[in-house]
Amino acid sequence: MLALPNLILIGPMGAGKSTIGRLLAAELSRDFLDTDHEIQARCGADIPWIFDVEGEAGFRDRETQMIDELTRREGVVIATGGGAVLREENRRLLRERGTVIYLYTTVEQQLRRTAKDRNRPLLQRPDKEAVLREMFGVRDPLYRATADLTVRTDRRGPRSVVNDIVRRVTR
């Protein structure tokens, strides 16, 4: 019997990767894994601490290692961090080891969803909107190049997004 493909969620901060991933996994009776969550559990520290002590490069090394580890599983739903597509090696691993789903959202929606956030070091700046726009310019083409399908999450709730994904991956 063929192994079930992994379903891998990519997209920017505030796109809903963790919320949608959890619901999607429950809907399909699969395990849900989250690279950021696993990195923090393994390290025994939160993401701001890792950025402080090891720098963004240290975090990215941990992220690549975790993507490699988690995508070796079969038939699971995996949520990645927003920067997971930055490295070519990560993009290759994601594409080779699952069906990659880009959760698209707008900068306006990101700003609303991350308004009170203190756990994302890259957003703890007064020029947050400019940072998000710059990131969108760099990353949106990478998300599109990596994904097998793209789903908008800015105009509807997580349930509706999950139903759409289920319909598209099971047909």
Ligand code: S3P
């Ligand atoms: C990051 C996104 C975060 C987390 C880290 C860096 C990014 O994950 O990995 O703060 O570079 O966009 P979420 O997308 O889950 O917020």
